[in-house]
Amino acid sequence: MSWSEFYIVVSGLITLVVLLIMFPWLRRANHAKSDSLNNIQIVKQRLAELEREAREGLISEHDKRQASDELKLALVDETHFEHERKGKATIPVIIGAILALGAGIIVYAQVNHLSEVDRAQQAISSLPALSEKLSSGNMQDFTGDDVANLALAIRTRLREAPEDDKGWMYLGRLQMSLGQDAQALEAIQRALAIDPQNRQNRITYAQALMVSGDEAQLKEAQRQLQLLLRANPGNDNIALMMAVASAQLGDAKNTRQYFDQVKDKLPADSEMARRITARLDELEQRALTVPTGSTQDQAGETGVTLTINLSDAVVGQVPEQGYLIVFAQDALSDNRMPAAVVKMPLPSFPVTVTLTGDNAMIPGYSLAQLQRARLTARISVDEDVAPAPGELQGQLTEEIGQGEMISRELIIDKELM
Structure with a gap:
């Protein structure tokens, strides 16, 4: 209106x-x-x-x-x-x-809610400036209010023009950057349903499916990428995505086929190439050592079992509904990408959470690649993995033994400011 x-x-x-x-x-x-x-x-x-x-x-x-x-x-x-x-x-x-x-x-x-109406109008007015700031690559300069205003402006525009596939795609990408995977996937699906012939929409849809790590969604991502490769078999970017999705699924044949297509075109020091190679070696070695129809022996797996509890100082601050996010990062580098992540609806405490290679976000980068890990447990009111004021958190740093499962207690004891 x-x-x-x-x-x-x-x-x-x-x-x-x-x-x-x-x-x-x-x-x-x-x-x-x-x-x-x-x-x-x-x-x-x-x-x-x-x-x-x-x-x-x-x-x-x-x-x-x-x-x-x-x-x-x-x-x-x-x-x-x-x-x-x-x-x-x-x-x-x-x-x-x-x-x-x-x-x-x-x-x-x-x-x-006239105040909300006024805020929506202000968000729409600030949309050009926020879009310019985003397109210039200054995402690190975005504040929480900037992100909220950008999302609100896009949603307001979509109420007026619900068939705008670009608007739904922008909203999906923004939600992906915030770690809101389920909402992002829904928005991108809307964009693809409006314009199914848009190749970029289909690529973004495949990327969103790959982020979750869910087997069913990875298979759907693989199917979408196969459709794209049929139309353009020489596209190296799509071939690389296909190799990554196949590696996550444990599909050694497709991983080898599409990685061979692009590996010589990747930089010599490419971290992605190193991880895919490691994952491919793991899959091919497993195929040699594990008989058909048998299950893989779990002995020698690298991981951490955490018993998570609350300190007396934060017991009264736990929200009635929310999420527990547990993740491991490399404590010896500035790389903030988690090597393993577990996200679940807020449980009763104490709770036991296990991080292994199965919880890796991307193939070839898991706890097995770390020597020392920073282990974090965070209570959030939403699924956004980015820290926010008011959330509760606990941390500890531990040595990771290759091929070993260690058990530790992690206490959530402070409020983020």
Whole structure:
């Protein structure tokens, strides 16, 4: 709804309120006027009767004049009383109308959340500046308010133009950057449904599916990438994505096929190439050592089992609903990408969480590649992995033994500022 439409609706509602207040008063005024005219007519009729009775000798001339004077005085008194009553009623009616209008405006403002409407308008006004800031690559300069305003502006635009596939795609990418994987996937699916022929939409959809690490979604990502490769088999970027998705699924054949297509074009020091190579070696070695139909022995797996509990200082600050996010990072480098992540609805404490290679975000980079890990447990009201003020967190740093499972206790003991 535009602001002009909003003002028209508000004006109409105010007019309706005024009419509802004034209608009974106007109706009484019409009745009073009608009664006054009827009384005058009755007085005139009675005066004519007195005149006739005097002519016929039924009453004396003195009695006629006295009766006539009394009727006229009674009519004057009644007319004066009606005017006085009307004057006294006007002030209460005006005061009542003002109070009703005031109450109506307050209730309307509360029910329709005018402050949120104003915020949405401000967010739309700031959209060009935020878009320029985002396109310039200054994402690190974005504040929490900038991100919230950008998301709100995009959502507001989408209410006005729900068939805008670019708007849904922008919203999905923004949510992906915030770690809101489920919401991002839903927005990107909307964009793809609106324009299924858009190749970039399909690529972004495949990327969103790969982020989750879920087997069913990885298979769907692989299917989407196969459709893209049929149309453009020489696209190295899509081939690399296919190799990564296949590696995550443990599909050694497709991983080898598409990695061979792009490996010579990757930089010599490419971290992605190193991880895919390590994962491919692992898959091919497993194929040699694990007989068909058997399950892999879990002995020699690298991982950490954490018993997570709350300190007395934060017990009263735990939200009723939220998420527990547990992850491991390399403590010996500036790399902030988690080597393993577990995200779950907020459980009862204490709770035991195990981090292994199965919880890696990307193939070839897991706890097995770390010598020393920074282990973090965080309580968040949403699924966003980025830290936010008010969230609760605990941390510890541990040596990682290759091929060993270690057990530690991790206490959530502080509030993020």
